Amino acid sequence: xxxxxxxxxxxxxxxxxxxxxxxxxxxxxxxxxxxxxxxxxxxxxxxxxxxxxxxxxxxxxxxxxxxxxxxxxxxxxxxxxxxxxxxxxxxxxxxxxxxxxxxxxxxxxxxxxxxxxxxxxxxxxxxxxxxxxxxxxxxxxxxxxxxxxxxxxxxxxxxxxxxxxxxxxxxxxxxxxxxxxxxxxxxxxxxxxxxxxxxxxxxxxxxxxxxxxxxxxxxxxxxxxxxxxxxxxxxxxxxxxxxxxxxxxxxxxxxxxxxxxxxxxxxxxxxxxxxxxxxxxxxxxxxxxxxxxxxxxxxxxxxxxxxx
Amino acid sequence: xxxxxxxxxxxxxxxxxxxxxxxxxxxxxxxxxxxxxxxxxxxxxxxxxxxxxxxxxxxxxxxxxxxxxxxxxxxxxxxxxxxxxxxxxxxxxxxxxxxxxxxxxxxxxxxxxxxxxxxxxxxxxxxxxxxxxxxxxxxxxxxxxxxxxxxxxxxxxxxxxxxxxxxxxxxxxxxxxxxxxxxxxxxxxxxxxxxxxxxxxxxxxxxxxxxxxxxxxxxxxxxxxxxxxxxxxxxxxxxxxxxxxxxxxxxxxxxxxxxxxxxxxxxxxxxxxxxxxxxxxxxxxxxxxxxxxxxxxxxxxxxxxxxxxxxxxxxxxxxxxxxxxxxxxxxxxxxxxxxxxxxxxxxxxxxxxxxxxxxxxxxxxxxxxxxxxxxxxxxxxxxxx
Numbered sequence: 001x002x003x004x005x006x007x008x009x010x011x012x013x014x015x016x017x018x019x020x021x022x023x024x025x026x027x028x029x030x031x032x033x034x035x036x037x038x039x040x041x042x043x044x045x046x047x048x049x050x051x052x053x054x055x056x057x058x059x060x061x062x063x064x065x066x067x068x069x070x071x072x073x074x075x076x077x078x079x080x081x082x083x084x085x086x087x088x089x090x091x092x093x094x095x096x097x098x099x100x101x102x103x104x105x106x107x108x109x110x111x112x113x114x115x116x117x118x119x120x121x122x123x124x125x126x127x128x129x130x131x132x133x134x135x136x137x138x139x140x141x142x143x144x145x146x147x148x149x150x151x152x153x154x155x156x157x158x159x160x161x162x163x164x165x166x167x168x169x170x171x172x173x174x175x176x177x178x179x180x181x182x183x184x185x186x187x188x189x190x191x192x193x194x195x196x197x198x199x200x201x202x203x204x205x206x207x208x209x210x211x212x213x214x215x216x217x218x219x220x221x222x223x224x225x226x227x228x229x230x231x232x233x234x235x236x237x238x239x240x241x242x243x244x245x246x247x248x249x250x251x252x253x254x255x256x257x258x259x260x261x262x263x264x265x266x267x268x269x270x271x272x273x274x275x276x277x278x279x280x281x282x283x284x285x286x287x288x289x290x291x292x293x294x295x296x297x298x299x300x301x302x303x304x305x306x307x308x
Numbered sequence: 309x310x311x312x313x314x315x316x317x318x319x320x321x322x323x324x325x326x327x328x329x330x331x332x333x334x335x336x337x338x339x340x341x342x343x344x345x346x347x348x349x350x351x352x353x354x355x356x357x358x359x360x361x362x363x364x365x366x367x368x369x370x371x372x373x374x375x376x377x378x379x380x381x382x383x384x385x386x387x388x389x390x391x392x393x394x395x396x397x398x399x400x401x402x403x404x405x406x407x408x409x410x411x412x413x414x415x416x417x418x419x420x421x422x423x424x425x426x427x428x429x430x431x432x433x434x435x436x437x438x439x440x441x442x443x444x445x446x447x448x449x450x451x452x453x454x455x456x457x458x459x460x461x462x463x464x465x466x467x468x469x470x471x472x473x474x475x476x477x478x479x480x481x482x483x484x485x486x487x488x489x490x491x492x493x494x495x496x497x498x499x500x501x502x503x504x505x506x507x508x509x510x511x512x513x514x515x516x517x518x519x520x521x522x523x524x525x526x527x528x529x530x531x532x533x534x535x536x537x538x539x540x541x542x543x544x545x546x547x548x549x550x551x552x553x554x555x556x557x558x559x560x561x562x563x564x565x566x567x568x569x570x571x572x573x574x575x576x577x578x579x580x581x582x583x584x585x586x587x588x589x590x591x592x593x594x595x596x597x598x599x600x601x602x603x604x605x606x607x608x609x610x611x612x613x614x615x616x617x618x619x620x621x622x623x624x625x626x627x628x629x630x631x632x633x634x635x636x637x638x639x640x641x642x643x644x645x646x647x648x649x650x651x652x653x654x655x656x657x658x659x660x661x662x663x664x665x666x667x668x669x670x671x672x673x674x675x676x677x678x679x680x681x682x683x684x685x686x687x688x689x690x691x692x693x
Contacts, residue, residue, distance in 0.1 A: 009534055012534045128363045130361060132554075132583075143567045224565075225533075226558040270534035270535055277529075278526065
């Protein structure tokens with residue numbers, strides 16, 4: 001057993017998995033509350049990555065930033081999270097709310113429409129060229145290692161940042177009034193409304209939080225993997241959705257577990273399986289099929305009880 | 309109800325028959341024979357990745373082709389016009405964009421011949437459309453060896469760059485004889501150009517006693533960290549014959565982040581771009597023959613702020629080949645696509661910015677020419693072999 005390779009792959013898988021987990025959380029939260037597959041979520045993540053890039057360059061760029069590297073990085077995260085949160089609210093207000101009582105296929109098509117709208121708008125506004133975060137110059141030049149296991153600041157930032165965000169989200173959902181309202185709305189929207197909960201506001205807050213997490217994931221991706229581009233949301237969104245389904249869509253811990261699992265699976269498949277880097281998607285989606293066959297509601301999901 | 313269904317069915321069958329009939333009964337030879345009055349302004353199709361991941365190199369091809377047209381139009385009474393179409397090389401839709409663009413060029417009866425496309429896979433993907441329209445096409449960057457050896461495009465496709473069989477020889481010779489390396493990791497990007505070149509280099513390195521490991525990665529991927537984890541730390545060089553400079557740049561940066569920045573990195577002509585050379589001084593690349601001292605390149609540099617934009621230079625020669633062929637075919641005022649094709653095959657340019665005369669083999673390959681090896685110095689590539 002080559003332990004050095006194993007630990008390198010684990011670091012890589014945890015990093016990628018953290019990004020997927022944050023995206024998966026957005027899918028899961030929205031599905032939990034609206035039973036809607038928000039296929040535009042991957043593109044919100046892409047917009048977050050672009051907002052981070054503009055924030056970085058607004059503060060002087062990665063090589064000689066106007067303020068300290070950590071101030072720039074914090075600002076990038078805040079800008080992307082706020083920008084994406086607001087974008088999520090706008091998307092919900094104009095693309096999904098008018099269809100809330102329509103057949104379920106209608107908001108799904110609307111979500112696909114929003115996805116293409118965002119992708120093409122990014123192409124139009126930001127151009128087709130890849131934008132380089134150049135995080136190596138900003139925060140990545142110092143590579144740390146423990147024995148033969150190497151990891152850089154962006155990886156540490158991504159994994160620890162994702163853990164912090166997940167804990168905060170869990171606390172918000174479990175311990176705050178708005179969290180209680182979200183759980184009530186998710187359980188029974190009509191009953192929640194009758195109990196005096198402003199359901200529209202709760203749904204807006206859910207979209208804000210889910211989209212803000214996607215924005216943070218976009219910045220993390222840019223910092224770790226270097227580049228952002230207009231169609232980056234498609235495959236990442238698909239993987240995030242896969243992670244949400246594997247973990248049990250609608251379940252917050254499930255989304256986290258699913259994201260980390262997909263990231264690790266991708267990484268180990270690349271490292272150990274024949275032609276792994278070529279066929280990593282084959283392995284990931286084969287795993288999804290197996291999980292769904294064995295546990296249709298996902299690893300941590302609960303089977304829905306049909307009320308009659 | 310029954311009657312209207314029957315009428316609809318008949319209409320659909322008639323429509324389908326008309327559509328397929330029109331498309332399938334006309335051979336490429338027949339499609340290319342239609343005579344066109346040349347007029348004062350002649351149209352050349354240009355297929356290039358104007359947007360998408362390869363836009364940084366596609367833009368250079370457009371600039372150089374446009375430079376030929378502008379220079380020609382200033383000094384001739386007849387004029388050329390470019391019909392530009394975007395192929396989005398490396399984009400999420402694969403060859404679909406290239407195919408659509410090729411169809412739009414084929415459908416424009418004024419287009420007599422085409423410059424491009426850039427990628428070898430695109431050449432393969434657009435062959436049936438361009439050939440079906442009787443068009444000749446000249447690429448300034450598609451190097452996959454089989455494009456001119458499999459017989460599919462003979463008489464239709466030509467290129468102003470040497471094939472990968474020449475590139476692979478330059479690369480493996482430099483690795484074995486100059487760098488004297490013994491352990492190389494090769495990663496292709498799963499496209500025709502990349503796998504073909506990687507196959508050739510791998511075989512030559514193995515024959516030269518170099519320990520090689522082969523891997524592959526999709527062009528759509530941006531996370532190379534697990535792949536990089538697989539590369540042993542005692543590897544001396546990673547060879548990435550890819551065609552998207554941003555991906556080469558991302559790979560180089562992620563190598564550094566993984567603590568493997570000291571391993572030499574070598575790309576191919578597709579990565580001959582400041583994005584890749586900016587990764588560091590241990591970055592190498594192979595590139596087409598281009599003569600920087602040529603008067604055309606010097607003049608181009610003067611008008612483009614000192615930049616040679618060398619990746620696009622062979623596209624100038626491709627436009628020069630197509631332009632010359634159209635001029636000769638249009639001598640009597642009329643020309644067909646077939647005539648232009650024949651004239652392309654007969655091309656004999658004594659002196660070009662490639663630093664060698666240009667004429668073609670029967671298969672459409674450039675006669676002569678070798679790839680140079682470059683190393684990054686202060687962020688720019690400088691020739692070292």
